[in-house]
Structures are given as structure tokens and as C-alpha cells.
Amino acid sequence: xxxxxxxxxxxxxxxxxxxxxxxxxxxxxxxxxxxxxxxxxxxxxxxxxxxxxxxxxxxxxxxxxxxxxxxxxxxxxxxxxxxxxxxxxxxxxxxxxxxxxxxxxxxxxxxxxxxx
Amino acid sequence: xxxxxxxxxxxxxxxxxxxxxxxxxxxxxxxxxxxxxxxxxxxxxxxxxxxxxxxxxxxxxxxxxxxxxxxxxxxxxxxxxxxxxxxxxxxxxxxxxxxxxxxxxxxxxxxxxx
Numbered sequence: 001x002x003x004x005x006x007x008x009x010x011x012x013x014x015x016x017x018x019x020x021x022x023x024x025x026x027x028x029x030x031x032x033x034x035x036x037x038x039x040x041x042x043x044x045x046x047x048x049x050x051x052x053x054x055x056x057x058x059x060x061x062x063x064x065x066x067x068x069x070x071x072x073x074x075x076x077x078x079x080x081x082x083x084x085x086x087x088x089x090x091x092x093x094x095x096x097x098x099x100x101x102x103x104x105x106x107x108x109x110x111x112x113x114x115x116x
Numbered sequence: 117x118x119x120x121x122x123x124x125x126x127x128x129x130x131x132x133x134x135x136x137x138x139x140x141x142x143x144x145x146x147x148x149x150x151x152x153x154x155x156x157x158x159x160x161x162x163x164x165x166x167x168x169x170x171x172x173x174x175x176x177x178x179x180x181x182x183x184x185x186x187x188x189x190x191x192x193x194x195x196x197x198x199x200x201x202x203x204x205x206x207x208x209x210x211x212x213x214x215x216x217x218x219x220x221x222x223x224x225x226x227x228x229x230x
Binding site for chain 2: 004006033040041042043044045048058090092104105106107108109110
């Protein structure tokens with residue numbers, strides 16, 4: 001079955017540590033996205049990538065970093081510079097966005113990060 | 117910029133009641149509109165979408181019509197079930213440029229009681 005996997009489901013981190021969240025998709029999608037979800041605030045875009053070896057900052061990129069070395073993978077690193085990292089993190093993917101066209105984003109099951 | 121406003125919850129209904137969750141948007145150009153559903157502890161699932169004015173998206177008994185004149189995309193279901201209990205997100209995509217981003221509302225928690 002095609003889909004998006006995120007691991008781990010739950011992650012605990014001590015203050016001052018970097019942590020990397022995994023996102024893998026086998027949908028053959030070109031574009032991938034990372035969102036952060038906080039209670040009562042909906043989803044906010046952290047980073048997105050439209051093609052391998054290229055990515056752009058979203059609305060709340062500070063304290064995060066990403067890489068896109070393979071089409072299937074888009075890991076997110078939460079660095080110690082992120083002041084309030086406790087949240088639910090969602091990865092998504094879609095077909096290549098074309099100018100003037102839109103397409104649906106498909107989401108993974110999420111990773112809940114807690115800073116101790 | 118783009119924005120989505122949806123009715124604040126929580127919404128609590130009895131089984132078989134009629135559901136409406138209001139959603140209005142602000143965007144330039146001609147956005148696509150989406151409703152996503154999130155069950156407890158899970159990611160988001162696409163519920164329905166509409167890509168142009170007057171389109172009606174529908175799925176699993178849910179419907180929403182893209183109204184450009186009122187900039188709205190209200191979600192409706194004629195008879196809710198306990199299994200519909202979840203958080204519902206309205207979202208828009210405006211790909212007038214070279215990128216593609218979703219702008220989400222804050223979500224509406226729906227609880228359906230037997």
C-alpha cells in the first residue's frame with residue numbers, strides 16, 4: 001500500500017538536544033511538507049520541498065532544518081534553537097505543483113515531540 | 117495574504133443530528149478549498165475538496181459547496197454518527213505563484229453522542 005510513514009510516533013527530548021523526525025513516502029510524489037500542530041492553532045508550515053535537493057522555508061522555519069537527498073525522504077531536525085518545540089509534527093506530500101494548478105496533500109500519522 | 121476562518125468549537129451533537137461547520141476564506145485569485153478530518157492521535161485525512169466556484173465536494177455523506185460570492189465553504193452532513201467525532205479543518209491552496217501551500221483554519225472539534 002502506498003502512503004506516508006513517520007517515525008517515531010512519540011519522541012522525548014531533553015532541552016538543548018537536537019532531534020530528527022523521519023518522514024518517508026512511497027507515493028512517488030515530488031513535493032513534501034512539514035507542519036507543526038499546536039492545540040487551538042491549526043497547522044503551520046515549517047518547510048517544504050518541491051524537488052530533490054531543494055527546499056524552502058515556510059512560515060515558522062526558525063529553529064528547524066531539513067534535507068531532501070532522496071525523493072522518498074524528507075527528515076526534519078528540531079534544533080536546540082527552537083524555543084518551544086513540544087508539539088505534534090505532521091509530514092505531507094503531493095504531486096509536483098504546477099503553476100496555476102493545485103493538488104491534494106496527503107498526510108502521515110504524525111510524531112508527537114515532548115521536551116522534558 | 118491568505119487566511120481561513122472556521123467556526124470555533126467544540127460542537128456537540130446527538131447521533132442523527134444535522135451538522136454545519138462554517139468556513140470562510142480570504143485569498144487572491146482562485147484558490148482550491150479543502151476539508152480535512154483528524155481522528156484522535158492521527159494525521160489528517162482529506163475529506164473533500166473543490167477547485168472552482170460552485171463546485172460541490174462530497175464524501176461519506178459530507179458536502180461542501182465553493183461559494184465565491186460569499187467566500188465560503190461550509191461543511192454539512194445530514195445525519196451524523198458517533199464515528200464522525202473528530203477535528204475538522206478547512207484549508208485553502210492558492211497556487212498563483214510557483215509554490216503550493218495550504219493555509220489552514222484552526223480546526224473545529226466535533227463530538228457526537230449516542
